[in-house]
Each structure stands twice: as structure tokens, then as C-alpha cells.
Amino acid sequence: MTIDDRYIIFHKPYGVLSQFTQETPKHRTLKDYIDVPDVYPVGRLDWDSEGLLLLTNDGRLQHRLSHPRFGHERTYWVQVERIPDADAINKLQTGVEIQDYRTRPAKVRLLPANPPVCDRDPPIRFRKNVPTGWLELTLTEGKNRQVRRMTAAVGFPTLRLIRVSIAHLCLDGLALGEWRNLTAAEVKLMKMGSRE
Known part of the structure; x- marks a missing residue:
């Protein structure tokens, strides 16, 4: 330095x-x-x-x-449409196909409550009859729009994406x-x- x-x-x-x-x-x-x-x-x-x-x-x-090559961890809080089930979380953890690429295994867990985040401006578009859930997702790679493509691939589109840590x-x-x-x-x- x-x-x-x-x-x-x-x-x-x-x-x-x-x-x-x-x-x-x-x-x-x-x-x-x-x-x-x-x-x-x-x-x-x-x-x-x-x-x-x-x-x-x-x-x-x-x-x-x-x-x-260096695979530094990046952790995101991801608000998704609907509540992801165990099958979707397992797929995210083991890797999913996005376009012509299979993602590396990731650390993924469903957060038991909404994380402490500030309001977004503009707010996300809520649908009255569709609940939302929050995932904590840790990746060691960073493909273009990867998190959004991963959650969409398992049927739970991303509504809000916040990176909370790098290493x-x-x-x-x-x-x-x-x-x-x-x-x-x-x-x-x-x-x-x-x-x-």
C-alpha cells in the first residue's frame, strides 16, 4: 500500500x-x-x-x-417473487444452467425474516396476492446478471438485489x-x- x-x-x-x-x-x-x-x-x-x-x-x-480464478465470496440479499422451496434452494446451491453456462455451487439460505434494509426508491412493485421471500446467496463468481438469471431459472424471479459483502x-x-x-x-x- x-x-x-x-x-x-x-x-x-x-x-x-x-x-x-x-x-x-x-x-x-x-x-x-x-x-x-x-x-x-x-x-x-x-x-x-x-x-x-x-x-x-x-x-x-x-x-x-x-x-x-481467485473466487472471492460476494454475498447478496435477494428478494424474490414467492417463497422459494427446498428444491429451488438445492438447485441454486448445486448450480443451475443459465444460458450456455452452469453456475458454480453457491451458499444459499432462505432468510427467516426480512433483512434490515432501507426502503428502495422507487419501491419494488408488489402484487397483492403474491408473497415475497428473501434469500442470502453467496457466490464465488460474477457473471453478467448472474443472480437474477439464477433465481429466474428456478422459478423465483428477483425483485430486489443488494450486495452486502465482498470477502x-x-x-x-x-x-x-x-x-x-x-x-x-x-x-x-x-x-x-x-x-x-
């Missing part, structure tokens, strides 16, 4: 692109929230996903955390739209984990 290295975590709101340049006036970008030059997201969250986004100017760490980094009280610098201890753990 050099004196000029920056490591930031950001609680990305719904409707924000994981980039600093605006391609369409329809979406906000990271520039609307983070006024730190020359940092870039490690991986991405789609505009319609929320949660933890890591940004850095450390190219080596960025590469290692983004490369599928040992967690949102832990970081308000929606806020960012903070990582502590020296967090950076050290991140770098140690990236040498696997």
Missing part, C-alpha cells in the same frame, strides 16, 4: 450506474456521490442492483479481486449513498485474501 493508494466502499443506491461517466441522462453515476479522482469500481453492480461497491486506484488488487468487507451501517475509506486493517485483510 503506497501513500497514494485509495480504497473506498460505497453503498450504491438503486438506479446508479457503476461508472463515473454518464451515457444517458436517465441514470445517475458514481460521480454524483464520490468526489475522489482516479478510483475505479472493482467489478460492478448493475444499475438496478444496490449495495456494496469497492473502488480503488490499486490496479493489481482490482485485477485480483475481479478475476474469476470480509460489509456494509455494516454505511447509509445508502454514503462512502468511506477502508481502514488499514481492512486493506491488509483484502490484500492477504487476494493472494490465495
